[in-house]
Amino acid sequence: MEESRIEIKSKKKLGDILFENLTLIFALMIVGLVVFISIEMYIDSAESRERFGLGFIFSSNWDPVKEEFGALPFIFGTIVSSLLALLISLPVSIGAAVFLSEIVHKSVRTPISFLIEILAAIPSIIYGFWGIFVFAPFMRNTVQPILQSTLGFLPFFKGTMYGTGLLTAGIILAIMITPIISAITRDVLKAIPVSQREAAYALGATKWEAIKMALLNARSGILGGAVLGLGRAIGETMAVTMVIGNKAQIMASLFEPAYSMASVIANEFAEASGSLHVSSLIEVGFILFGVTFIINSLARLLIYSVTRKA
Amino acid sequence: MTEETEEIEDKEEIEISEESDKESKIAIQTIDLSVYFDERKGIENINMKVRKNRVTAIIGPSGCGKSTFLRSLNLMHDMTPKARVFGEIFIHGENITNYNSVDMRKKVGMVFQKPNPFPTMSVYDNVIAGLKLNGMTKKSILDEIVEKNLKHSGLWEEVKDRLKSPAVSLSGGQQQRLCIARTISVNPEIILMDEPTSALDPISTSKIEELIFNLKSDYTIVIVTHNMQQAARVSDQTAFFYLGNLIEFSKTRRMFTNPKEKLTEEYVTGKFG
Amino acid sequence: MTAESVLKSPKNLKRRKIMNSVMISLCIAAGFITIVPLIYIFFYTTQSGISSLNLDFFTQLPKPVGEEGGGMANAIVGSLILITIGGIIGIPVGVLSGIYISEYSKNVLSTIVKFITDILSGVPSIIIGIFAYGVIVIPMQRFSALAGGFALGILMIPTVAKITEEMLRLVPQSLREASLALGVSRWKTTLRVVLTTASSGIVTGILLAIARAAGETAPLLFTSFGNVYWQTNIDEPMAALPLQIFTYAISPFDDWHRQAWAGAFVLIFLVFIVNLLVRFVTRNKFSGNL
Numbered sequence: 001m002e003e004s005r006i007e008i009k010s011k012k013k014l015g016d017i018l019f020e021n022l023t024l025i026f027a028l029m030i031v032g033l034v035v036f037i038s039i040e041m042y043i044d045s046a047e048s049r050e051r052f053g054l055g056f057i058f059s060s061n062w063d064p065v066k067e068e069f070g071a072l073p074f075i076f077g078t079i080v081s082s083l084l085a086l087l088i089s090l091p092v093s094i095g096a097a098v099f100l101s102e103i104v105h106k107s108v109r110t111p112i113s114f115l116i117e118i119l120a121a122i123p124s125i126i127y128g129f130w131g132i133f134v135f136a137p138f139m140r141n142t143v144q145p146i147l148q149s150t151l152g153f154l155p156f157f158k159g160t161m162y163g164t165g166l167l168t169a170g171i172i173l174a175i176m177i178t179p180i181i182s183a184i185t186r187d188v189l190k191a192i193p194v195s196q197r198e199a200a201y202a203l204g205a206t207k208w209e210a211i212k213m214a215l216l217n218a219r220s221g222i223l224g225g226a227v228l229g230l231g232r233a234i235g236e237t238m239a240v241t242m243v244i245g246n247k248a249q250i251m252a253s254l255f256e257p258a259y260s261m262a263s264v265i266a267n268e269f270a271e272a273s274g275s276l277h278v279s280s281l282i283e284v285g286f287i288l289f290g291v292t293f294i295i296n297s298l299a300r301l302l303i304y305s306v307t308r309k310a
Numbered sequence: 311m312t313e314e315t316e317e318i319e320d321k322e323e324i325e326i327s328e329e330s331d332k333e334s335k336i337a338i339q340t341i342d343l344s345v346y347f348d349e350r351k352g353i354e355n356i357n358m359k360v361r362k363n364r365v366t367a368i369i370g371p372s373g374c375g376k377s378t379f380l381r382s383l384n385l386m387h388d389m390t391p392k393a394r395v396f397g398e399i400f401i402h403g404e405n406i407t408n409y410n411s412v413d414m415r416k417k418v419g420m421v422f423q424k425p426n427p428f429p430t431m432s433v434y435d436n437v438i439a440g441l442k443l444n445g446m447t448k449k450s451i452l453d454e455i456v457e458k459n460l461k462h463s464g465l466w467e468e469v470k471d472r473l474k475s476p477a478v479s480l481s482g483g484q485q486q487r488l489c490i491a492r493t494i495s496v497n498p499e500i501i502l503m504d505e506p507t508s509a510l511d512p513i514s515t516s517k518i519e520e521l522i523f524n525l526k527s528d529y530t531i532v533i534v535t536h537n538m539q540q541a542a543r544v545s546d547q548t549a550f551f552y553l554g555n556l557i558e559f560s561k562t563r564r565m566f567t568n569p570k571e572k573l574t575e576e577y578v579t580g581k582f583g
Numbered sequence: 584m585t586a587e588s589v590l591k592s593p594k595n596l597k598r599r600k601i602m603n604s605v606m607i608s609l610c611i612a613a614g615f616i617t618i619v620p621l622i623y624i625f626f627y628t629t630q631s632g633i634s635s636l637n638l639d640f641f642t643q644l645p646k647p648v649g650e651e652g653g654g655m656a657n658a659i660v661g662s663l664i665l666i667t668i669g670g671i672i673g674i675p676v677g678v679l680s681g682i683y684i685s686e687y688s689k690n691v692l693s694t695i696v697k698f699i700t701d702i703l704s705g706v707p708s709i710i711i712g713i714f715a716y717g718v719i720v721i722p723m724q725r726f727s728a729l730a731g732g733f734a735l736g737i738l739m740i741p742t743v744a745k746i747t748e749e750m751l752r753l754v755p756q757s758l759r760e761a762s763l764a765l766g767v768s769r770w771k772t773t774l775r776v777v778l779t780t781a782s783s784g785i786v787t788g789i790l791l792a793i794a795r796a797a798g799e800t801a802p803l804l805f806t807s808f809g810n811v812y813w814q815t816n817i818d819e820p821m822a823a824l825p826l827q828i829f830t831y832a833i834s835p836f837d838d839w840h841r842q843a844w845a846g847a848f849v850l851i852f853l854v855f856i857v858n859l860l861v862r863f864v865t866r867n868k869f870s871g872n873l
Contacts, residue, residue, distance in 0.1 A: 008395040010385040010411035019770030026679035027696040034699050037714045044717050095613020118858045119621035123798025125825050126847045129832045130624045175620045206603035235707025237801035262709050270805040285713045296705035416766030426757040430779050440765030
């Protein structure tokens with residue numbers, strides 16, 4: 001293409017320019033909003049950051065009366081309950097995705113995936129409510145005694161059985177994130193061409209071997225789904241608040257009550273006494289925001305990398 | 311027609327291209343028209359004059375740039391983010407960049423490969439969509455336009471009792487004639503047709519071809535077709551595109567009986583394509 | 584050893600077949616493990632909810648602590664008001680940015696917007712609550728429905744934007760071209776052809792966002808705060824259904840638990856109906872002649 005040539009560009013009408021820029025402004029509002037949220041939380045947590053510095057993250061002392069604030073127990077509770085959830089949920093989600101996309105007949109697939117869609121939209125408060133009234137007693141009376149009598153030699157299953165606690169929170173979170181991870185796994189599997197599986201069958205592969213190959217090819221997308229599920233678990237508030245036990249401590253036993261970052265904000269924010277208390281809670285929120293931001297970015301990039309190719 | 315008269319017409323053609331006082335007989339003129347998609351060439355340096363009130367067919371193997379050329383004539387490449395158009399286009403002697411694209415497209419209508427009536431609108435609303443979307447609401451005028459244009463496109467008898475039913479309930483061929491009615495209802499001077507019958511059955515195709523023949527007296531028509539018989543049947547002049555270049559442009563009859571270029575001959579005799 | 588020789592070796596064949604059956608069975612089991620707890624929660628809530636539901640629930644105010652009876656009328660009205668405020672904020676932003684992402688998607692900027700929209704949808708709702716607290720509660724110096732609605736509005740944005748984008752992308756390019764070719768300007772084409780064609784999909788998407796916002800509790804805890812009295816003034820603290828469910832659920836009173844189940848059922852019912860609608864509309868909408 002030579003420089004001297006005249007490019008034909010159609011003249012835009014004023015209405016078009018105005019409308020495109022109007023939608024642009026609203027689109028930029030979303031970007032601005034995310035930036036604004038980070039700035040606001042950064043500023044509002046200043047008092048706490050100046051007072052405690054990095055020690056905020058490493059101190060496990062949370063005492064509103066003495067105005068001593070350290071977020072370690074909450075970080076611990078969030079990480080353990082979320083990882084526990086992911087550990088339980090990931091194999092189940094992948095299995096369920098394979099079940100729905102590769103094994104079950106089409107006529108059954110549609111209603112089941114629809115059901116899972118609906119269930120994934122149930123408000124978290126209901127999971128929490130169900131958790132304290134149905135699931136926690138079940139844990140206390142059935143699951144925890146069995147675990148203690150069989151695996152009780154491990155530090156994770158020692159101690160008093162309250163029903164509520166880290167393990168219960170982890171399982172409830174697992175129930176909540178399984179629909180999300182399995183839906184993404186299904187999408188990613190769909191993006192893997194059928195021809196690949198047919199080629200595997202043509203070589204005499206068993207069904208599972210063909211599926212395994214598809215799963216391996218989709219692994220970065222599945223990982224993306226897993227990370228996305230982890231992000232949801234980390235930020236989940238109401239269900240966790242209702243079953244984790246709300247005790248700021250770090251214990252080895254998964255039966256023990258614990259606390260999460262989101263829960264402490266939910267429980268204490270409205271009644272926080274001094275400005276330092278509020279500021280500390282906002283700093284907890286800021287950490288939570290940062291962590292979920294990074295995790296979600298990672299997840300989206302992984303998912304795009306697979307689905308874009310298709 | 312004797313050879314003599316044909317020669318005379320040929321001469322006339324040459325005269326038109328050379329004499330400026332006959333410019334009024336030219337509907338579209340392109341000068342060094344090129345289209346690129348990113349760095350890939352779509353068409354290159356097309357110089358062509360489309361005559362008024364004639365049917366001009368554009369033929370060539372798929373991927374030769376015939377649709378690319380057609381879509382540049384009403385600046386439809388606006389919708390393709392990677393496309394860049396170079397050169398000059400004159401519509402009735404007026405440089406296309408002097409129009410804004412909205413007004414230009416009212417003069418240069420387009421019928422697409424697949425019938426694309428608006429699915430949310432009735433048959434009636436589809437015919438006057440161009441007017442209604444631009445703010446015309448007077449019912450008596452609209453009623454008249456609907457009847458006139460449906461008659462013009464040969465659809466009136468078939469749909470007059472179901473004007474209020476959704477346009478997508480019509481058959482493919484009827485939908486395409488509806489799209490033609492929709493196009494002529496905004497009173498264009500030129501109609502671009504991008505393989506208008508490729509999605510249709512033979513009977514619908516012949517109805518559309520008949521319609522094209524009838525429209526010729528009122529409109530200038532440029533039709534892209536992959537079907538050489540169709541070009542031979544409907545057009546007065548034919549342009550042969552190959553690999554993004556205009557190989558030959560002459561009277562249809564000459565093109566199919568006595569082409570100047572070897573490549574054209576090979577194509578029209580079915581040696582490739 | 585090549586892949587083919589492994590596949591054909593008879594010694595391996597039996598082991599491979601057993602492996603196949605085991606893994607396939609495990610996948611089927613995983614399918615059931617996923618569905619069973621979800622269905623159980625659904626039916627448990629429905630059962631407990633329906634048996635606790637009565638007219639009082641919809642018409643009465645909450646009774647003071649310790650007294651039996653009463654209802655959640657104020658919370659239901661409160662939720663409606665909060666959702667309305669949220670919708671006024673969230674729907675235009677969501678729809679217009681969805682239009683931008685789908686219709687003007689030729690540049691890097693729209694990719695960034697899409698990415699950030701995905702990120703925003705993953706921000707924990709409690710964080711949005713803190714944001715609304717900082718932006719509205721602190722300057723106004725009191726909890727208010729406005730702050731709660733604002734938070735819900737932000738939460739609705741990514742859902743609405745995403746569904747708008749997806750629905751607009753389903754509209755065939757040929758319809759945009761048909762409209763432009765008639766000499767209709769781009770913005771009129773977008774609003775009156777593209778958006779109209781996708782409208783039922785977008786409307787159900789909006790309903791989905793509303794259903795989700797209706798169940799949000801965390802961002803309301805320190806914005807709308809809750810209220811046991813009638814309150815329709817949006818710069819005052821206001822009750823909301825999920826807030827009321829939370830308060831009642833963690834209380835020690837059986838009668839309150841009963842009412843909380845009724846509330847939970849109302850929320851689940853809403854989610855169910857909206858999803859059903861979405862499924863119905865999106866399936867019929869684009870299977871036709873487009």
